[in-house]
Amino acid sequence: METEDLWVSYREAFGRYGAIRGFYMNRLTGQMTEQQPGDERSSDQDGVLVRPRQDGVFQFRMSSVQGVLTIRSSELHLRKNENGYIELRVLMQQMRSAGCLTLGGEFYLFVAQEVDTLDYRLRLIARVLIQLQRMPIGTEIIEQWCQQATQEGYQLKKYA
Amino acid sequence: MVKEMPRNSKWMRSYNRALVLRLIRMHQPISRVELAQQTKLTKPTVSNIVGELIADQLVMERELGVSNGGRKPILLELVAKEQYVIGIDATSHRFIGVIADLSGNTIHEVETMGKFDTNEELMEAVVQLCQELIDATEQVGTIHGIGISVHGMVNPETGVILFAPRFHLHDVALKEHLEQRFAYPVFIENDVRALASFELLFGEGVGVDQFFYLYAGEGIGGAYVLDGKLIDGENHITGEVGHMRLDLDGPICSCGNRGCLEALAGEKALLRDFEAIDPQVKTLTDLRRRLTEGDSHAKAAYHRAGEYIGIGVLNTIHLINPKRILLGGPMFELAPSIVDQIKERVAHTALTTASRETDVKMVPWSEKQGALSAAALATNSIFQTI
Numbered sequence: 001m002e003t004e005d006l007w008v009s010y011r012e013a014f015g016r017y018g019a020i021r022g023f024y025m026n027r028l029t030g031q032m033t034e035q036q037p038g039d040e041r042s043s044d045q046d047g048v049l050v051r052p053r054q055d056g057v058f059q060f061r062m063s064s065v066q067g068v069l070t071i072r073s074s075e076l077h078l079r080k081n082e083n084g085y086i087e088l089r090v091l092m093q094q095m096r097s098a099g100c101l102t103l104g105g106e107f108y109l110f111v112a113q114e115v116d117t118l119d120y121r122l123r124l125i126a127r128v129l130i131q132l133q134r135m136p137i138g139t140e141i142i143e144q145w146c147q148q149a150t151q152e153g154y155q156l157k158k159y160a
Numbered sequence: 161m162v163k164e165m166p167r168n169s170k171w172m173r174s175y176n177r178a179l180v181l182r183l184i185r186m187h188q189p190i191s192r193v194e195l196a197q198q199t200k201l202t203k204p205t206v207s208n209i210v211g212e213l214i215a216d217q218l219v220m221e222r223e224l225g226v227s228n229g230g231r232k233p234i235l236l237e238l239v240a241k242e243q244y245v246i247g248i249d250a251t252s253h254r255f256i257g258v259i260a261d262l263s264g265n266t267i268h269e270v271e272t273m274g275k276f277d278t279n280e281e282l283m284e285a286v287v288q289l290c291q292e293l294i295d296a297t298e299q300v301g302t303i304h305g306i307g308i309s310v311h312g313m314v315n316p317e318t319g320v321i322l323f324a325p326r327f328h329l330h331d332v333a334l335k336e337h338l339e340q341r342f343a344y345p346v347f348i349e350n351d352v353r354a355l356a357s358f359e360l361l362f363g364e365g366v367g368v369d370q371f372f373y374l375y376a377g378e379g380i381g382g383a384y385v386l387d388g389k390l391i392d393g394e395n396h397i398t399g400e401v402g403h404m405r406l407d408l409d410g411p412i413c414s415c416g417n418r419g420c421l422e423a424l425a426g427e428k429a430l431l432r433d434f435e436a437i438d439p440q441v442k443t444l445t446d447l448r449r450r451l452t453e454g455d456s457h458a459k460a461a462y463h464r465a466g467e468y469i470g471i472g473v474l475n476t477i478h479l480i481n482p483k484r485i486l487l488g489g490p491m492f493e494l495a496p497s498i499v500d501q502i503k504e505r506v507a508h509t510a511l512t513t514a515s516r517e518t519d520v521k522m523v524p525w526s527e528k529q530g531a532l533s534a535a536a537l538a539t540n541s542i543f544q545t546i
Contacts, residue, residue, distance in 0.1 A: 056325065
């Protein structure tokens with residue numbers, strides 16, 4: 001059951017222990033900040049809470065979608081048709097090739113309904129992954145990766 | 161966990177053979193009489209085993225020893241020439257491979273950049289390097305085995321790399337693949353555990369049946385040797401001292417916890433903290449250069465790391481009470497004063513008088529050490545084979 005407090009929702013989904021980080025993106029300015037539990041979140045901000053893990057397993061929970069999507073970093077080249085997440089695999093594959101994919105993590109995306117599109121989620125996940133890896137990669141490159149991933153996903157689905 | 165073989169007469173014979181071979185390696189040149197005294201085996205049993213080892217071209221008879229009145233004893237030693245093992249350090253995309261003899265000396269060395277994205281490509285890259293090393297022997301001598309050292313989590317029993325973080329690869333059945341391609345036994349091990357294996361055979365672990373090896377560099381890891389064997393653990397994480405938590409509210413570690421030793425004192429953590437002091441320092445090479453140039457902030461960072469590693473060592477002593485702690489890795493090479501800090505902490509703060517005297521030693525480390533350690537895995541199999 002989702003609550004008003006993102007951090008409580010996260011803990012209900014992934015457990016209460018471990019170091020959780022909260023990244024908030026202002027959807028108007030594109031600016032990303034890291035915040036702590038209890039920090040005020042404005043209505044213009046969408047958030048990603050994440051707990052790193054070291055086993056190459058990524059789990060994604062979206063506030064608007066039921067269930068948890070699990071992806072192993074060694075299987076990114078497999079183009080499984082998972083409700084539109086081929087694009088996410090393609091994006092992560094690109095990040096892996098660029099050496100900026102983290103070792104794993106449990107992600108919970110809290111995105112306002114009016115902007116909750118696949119493109120937006122991709123961008124958000126990519127930016128959080130970059131933040132976790134602490135690599136100096138510009139927003140333009142991330143945008144490029146996301147566009148490529150969307151296009152490739154479209155092609156893959158078209159000819160699947 | 162390593163499966164125990166049933167202790168029948170076959171096991172006993174094999175055990176005695178490994179024991180005799182190990183003693184010859186450690187005490188060579190040595191006579192049959194001395195071997196019988198040390199092993200408490202009968203002289204005919206020792207003679208039989210030695211006969212087998214000579215037939216297998218692992219041992220040879222050397223010059224005559226000093227007589228105590230009777231016939232001069234014939235001394236035994238390992239056959240050093242043309243008995244090889246192959247070792248490959250595959251901890252990064254830059255593979256280093258060596259051919260070594262049974263005494264741990266490098267005979268031939270090769271370096272190559274592995275290009276791979278999938279399990280199959282990684283295995284093929286290792287196969288190519290193995291083939292190159294085998295070809296380098298020009299079919300002279302005997303190759304006893306292939307050892308591969310990899311980073312991440314490994315099941316040494318099955319030879320499967322469970323997860324290699326730097327490569328983002330899971331479940332690589334490397335041993336099976338290599339044994340299908342080559343007629344030699346293959347041994348796969350985690351890099352830090354392989355380093356400990358080298359020390360067990362050729363370094364400061366010789367004759368020490370219980371020790372803990374602590375590696376400190378970009379990350380921090382460890383390996384535990386008990387009764388002359390590497391301890392793996394139920395889920396292959398024994399010795400993960402880098403993820404010992406020391407601070408409830410400390411910095412976030414890559415494992416998802418806070419305040420792990422690695423997140424406080426690994427060089428990656430030092431770099432993270434140093435960037436806040438000096439944004440120009442962006443890589444480990446920058447940081448290490450600052451230290452060697454005598455930068456006071458860099459020295460202070462490594463000193464603080466030494467304090468944390470000292471606590472990690474102390475906790476390890478309290479947990480498993482080893483006879484010896486071996487310290488290896490680039491951090492100790494770059495900042496040897498850390499070793500003194502650790503020794504001081506142990507000498508003053510371990511729980512009892514006896515534990516304060518735990519032997520803490522630094523062991524040499526170099527870039528080639530990984531490949532030599534991998535080779536030691538194969539050598540180890542000759543001396544430990546049951």
